[in-house]
Amino acid sequence: MDEHADTVVRLASVHKTYGDVVALGGVTLRIRRGEAVAVMGPSGSGKSTLLNMVAGLDRPTCGSVVVDGEDLTGMGESALARFRRRRIGMVFQFFNLLDDLPALENVALAGRLVGMPPRKARARALELLDRLGIADRQGAYPAVLSGGERQRVGVARALMNRPALLLADEPTGALDSRTGDQVVDLLLDLNRTGQTLLLVTHDERLATRCATRLVEFTDGRIVRETEPNRSRPWSVR
Amino acid sequence: MERPLSAVWAASRAGVRRRRLQTVSIGVVVALSTATLLFGFGLLAASNSLFDDAFARARGAQATAAFDAAEVSAARVAATARAAGVTAAAGPFQTAVLRQARASAGMPGPGQDLRVAGRADPGGPVDRLTITSGRWVRGPGEIVLHGRPGGALRVGGTLSSPGLPELTIVGFAISVTGSADGWVAPAQIGALRPDGLQMLYRFARAGDSPQVQRSLAEATAGLPVTGNESYVTVRQAFQERFNQLIPFITVFGALAMAVSAIIIGTVVSGAVVAGFRHIGVLKALGFTPAQVTAVYLVMVMTPALAGCAAGVAAGHLMADAMAENMARGFELPSAWGATLLLDAAAGGCVVVLVALAALGPALRAGRLPAVQAISAGAVSRRGRGRGPQRWLARTRLPAPVALGLGLPVARPARTALVLTALGLGVTAATLGLGLHQTVSKIMTADPEGHTSVTVGAAPFGPTRPDLSERQVFTLLREQPGTAHVMSYDLLKVRGAGLPDGLTAETYNGDYRPFLGDNLIRGRWFTGPGEVVPSESLLRLHHLRVGDTLTLRAEDGAPARVRIVGSFAQPDPNRLMLDARNFPDSEGAAGLRRPISVIVTPGTAPADYAARINALLSGDGMSAKVTEPETGGAVVFHGLFLLLSLIICTAAGLGVLNGVLLNAQERSRDLGVLKAVGMTPRQVALMMVTSMAALGAVGAALGIPLGVAVHHAVVDLTGRLTAGGMAASWIHVYDWWLLALPACAGLLIAVLGSWPPAGRAAATRTATVLRGE
């Protein structure tokens, strides 16, 4: 396979500054299809900023961001939104479900956005909830779901459009350790079936458990890259 | 784009369903403003065309001529119908006067002199009557009265007049120009001692008063006409009443629109501010900026369209009812209020307005940077307003009160929204109440507004009364129940340096209590040598208070009078002054001038009038209770009350919405405070304190603003219309009139924050903290 098709994310000397604050100070990073990359680092080191760059939620001050063959640098807001809805799935620390919609509709909405007919979107959403073991909670509103349940709904929503890349910013940060472990197992499972993963976490144990590659950040720069699970056969295709 | 649209739908539908208060507020505000606008449109349309429409449909008589039956034969009168320039004519109808007619079964009270005509048919080529109740006369013994049933006068009742056969009232009908007070069958009129002939005309040329007079003179050439009436007079009376009020109707309509636009704007802004995270999530999911804008627009437009439909329906009914009421007030046969065109115009205006009001915040939502929106929940905001909060914390106020007072400062944007809604609500209510007060004062400003009973020559009396004015004054003053007596008349005068055709209102007797509060400058005249012209006369001729005029009645000596003030009146040819300025023309041969009486408190005008009638009828005089202005004072009163109510309700709802939104938003902060040890009661106290503070500030800002806008509007209206505004119509605010909106603002703020405060205080801390 040629290198191009194999690459999902390619960042080339990406800088991001907010006024005087340098959030990213020249980051170059390549993520291949099927990899699970965990980004670690102290608070304020620019991890979330990096994720936002990849998701096209924010623009670099300079440098280029190419995701799944598309150069995000020159895209307008609407083009970025369309890119996001097809290629990216996002999982948040605080879930960020829409309070106004029940679990199933929260998931189905992502499908409706790419033009799936309502019935089909609901069927696929139900299938995902079923796979994540919360099909029985499909009619519940976020306010009555437990943290773990909410995060599963969040993951299901992220997977709805079979994204090329799943982004997760501290997905276990708001969960107790047992529920957190379940979510990690879920992500691990997904990666095993080929889902490319970019994960931000504080939790070293979590990182080493599910990542094929570990990227460490300090002050907006990559200071170390390791491959803790090098032996994993599916890490490199 | 059809498919992604369904995602927009899904997202907005959920928003509409779950944000019930916001949705309901928008719906109600839009419904109220649509109804108001439609109502206003209907009113303006009516003012423009109510009379003309009714006149055209009834083929009203442009001139009504009365002839003395003793001098002219019916055949000669009938021949005038064929004169050149007459396009249609009806009559001649024999006329008779029923003196001191009263309902036989009625309550005691003064009788009325009624002029009735013998007429076979309510239709015909001119003056088609509209039967409002009962039926037309079929034969002798029956009468149809002008107007509508009321009091003892009703269908089936009887009417009697001394010395004449009793008549059964079989119906009521309206003539657009009021050609007669009642109608009987031609076979009946002979028994009622007819003495006149009436002829109704429509002419080829009848655009204005002189044309009507000329056409009439041509038609009746040579015949002695004892009296004539032109439709121009009737129409003018109608329009004068109306024109004074049109600026206010317009202001009210515009005000209602402005209030609802701003309130809808703040409601949507509030939704955007409160939906920061919501917007971030939509964007992260892949909603484009345009789609996010669409979600917020649809969220607003759905309830707005529903509200608009309800408003059009309600407004249509209201406008119809109003037109019907006005037709009654102005004694017109019929009227219609709103038309489909007006419905569409009002509905369209409001929908466009709402869309514009919502567009700003919705576009803002679309433009909001995704990262900022999404992290709004997680990232702490920069501390603002720390200074005041630290200062408050150091005061001796109880901690919850100090914290509550500090809350609004900490979140300036949200606070500004609630404050805008509150301030505007108070402003609108203040302005509305003031305008209502002003209009009420205008309606009752005339001297007639103060008169309880008028005494004059019996209208159809055989002879002139031979008592002099002085004698009648003395007689009346001797009567128990008399408080003030004056006489009032119109006199044609000429003024040096002024154009011809001045009309002087001359007053005699104890007139001061009768003079209205329509004074614009200076003071009222107190005796001879002083004059108060209309404001428009002063303006037109660049005269000032203090200037001296020389006036001369038709054939009298000149009188030098000093201008001491001016009164509100659009007619630039009007003056008011003491009748003694023109001694020659004062009551020379018997009583000419109608006399007005104010009765003492506790005296019933009807009883008083009956007593005077008994006393003076032998002298050919009659007393009559002054009816409240039929031209619709009551109608307008109700109308403005309704409009104020609508504006205040809309403003109140906007305020409530803002307050509730703000309070709900804070439930998370409250959870935190409870977590660090505040009691539920302290939490509730803190919330209510913060809103009460906003309510107080809103009132403090809104009241002066409302008063200022009221003064500006009324003053401007006075400048723009010829009539001018009396000072007492501008300065209408009593302390209670200001206390009312202030208290309402405070009350709404406190009441609006109560339920969410209670809820926040009651919910378990864990739930609040966990809730997203």
Ligand SMILES: Nc1ncnc2c1ncn2[C@@H]1O[C@H](COP(=O)(O)OP(=O)(O)OP(=O)(O)O)[C@@H](O)[C@H]1O
């Ligand atoms: N919108 C913004 N405006 C200004 N500064 C910002 C903004 N977003 C991030 N920063 C700054 O950029 C730096 C990196 O922030 P970022 O959120 O990426 O850190 P992080 O590594 O995710 O931290 P944490 O682990 O605490 O989430 C920080 O110093 C932060 O203050």
Ligand SMILES: [Mg+2]
């Ligand atoms: Mg972060």
